[in-house]
Amino acid sequence: MLKFIGTLLIAAAFIGCGKKGPIELTLDQVPEALRTAFATAKNSLIKKSAEGAAQLVADKQYTAASLQLQALAGNTDLSDEQRSVVSGATVAVNLALQELAASVPPPEAAPEPGKPAPPPPTEEAAAAAAVLEHYKRSK
Secondary structure (H helix, E strand, O other): OHHHHHHHHHHHHHHHOOOOOOOOOOOOOHHHHHHHHOOOOOOHHHHHHHHHHHHHHHOOOHHHHHHHHHHHHOOOOOOHHHHHHHHHHHHHHHHHHHHHHHOOOOOOOOOOOOOOOOOOOOHHHHHHHHHHHHHHHHO
């Protein structure tokens, strides 16, 4: 888990490519930071993509937001400020996904005799675990 977090933070720093590292953002700050950074974007597709990511974070759809932010980060037309905001947003969203994924018990975990079974994972936590597993396999 620590290796994954370390790799994620290093990747986010490289995505930033600016003189400073990514802006540190909380999940509550992400939507407004994205909207502010991309308000003057010349490319309407980039602006719509950033707005979509901001809305996904506001709606707490972190799995889709993570994918949207990764796609946005790959765009070569971003300014240094926009890259920094996207990197900071990616770190914040992926940390939230890790927390959700950690709340899902491993499939082989069986309850001890005499103890009730754990509640089934929520749909978002299961999706977060799936995205985390896909990320691990693809990197």
